[in-house]
Amino acid sequence: MPKDSQPDNRSERRSRGRPARPARERLLDEVVAHFARHGVGDFSLRGLAAELGxxxxxxxxxxxxxxxxxxxxxxxxxxxxRAAMxxxxxxxxxSxxxxxxxxxxxxxxAEHWPARLFFELTGQALVGNPHAVPLLEGIVDDWLPPxxxxxxxxxRSEEEARAHARLALAVARGLLFDLLVTGDREAVDAAAEAFLVSYETVSPSGRSARSPG
Structure with missing residues (x-):
């Protein structure tokens, strides 16, 4: 194990009464924040490490x-x-x-880099690239509860809600792909609204009805 793989963070054990986050999680926080500021681009681990200190x-x-x-x-x-949802x-x-x-x-x-990276790595996972396959774990099922x-x-009934949730996930990812390919935000927003009306309250007849106004 590298000597610096477990830094002494005893002074960080408690932050506002809570244990410090594991080193791996803190480092991942920093990487995500860095990509959010600068994008992913063509980076090297050495270069990224230098940027992160x-x-x-x-x-x-x-x-x-x-x-x-x-x-x-x-x-x-x-x-x-998912946490935001x-x-x-x-x-x-x-409503x-x-x-x-x-x-x-x-x-x-949101910035487009997460979506681009998502579709790129999902494609690699689907053709069996070993480094990307772990991404498929929970890629659908983890979204269904929220x-x-x-x-x-x-x-909606429980069964109807589960089916609608799966449809919603497919629509959201499809529209993100559309936005990346076409850049036509107005058209994507219009398509999204055509689906989002399905979240209006469902009447006893099973049809969704827009709320007044």
């Missing part, structure tokens, strides 16, 4: 390789997006449709 040995120790690091970056961004679900003061529109704005207003919860708020 660490060593490339630390990056290799925690993530194995450049490709392994990128997979973990995508998984972290996906986890943060879960947080929206706690909002009882707005499901309002919350779904807010989440669409959140995704489409999306199902949002769909349930429309009055």
């Amino acid at each position: 660490t060593s490339h040995r630390m990056l290799i120790y925690h993530f194995g390789s450049k490709d392994g690091l990128l997979v973990e970056v995508v998984r972290r961004v996906e986890a943060e997006q 879960a947080q929206l679900n706690l909002d009882s003061g707005h 499901a449709a309002d919350l779904a529109r807010e989440f669409h704005r959140h995704l489409s207003a 999306l199902t919860e949002l769909s349930r708020r429309t009055g």
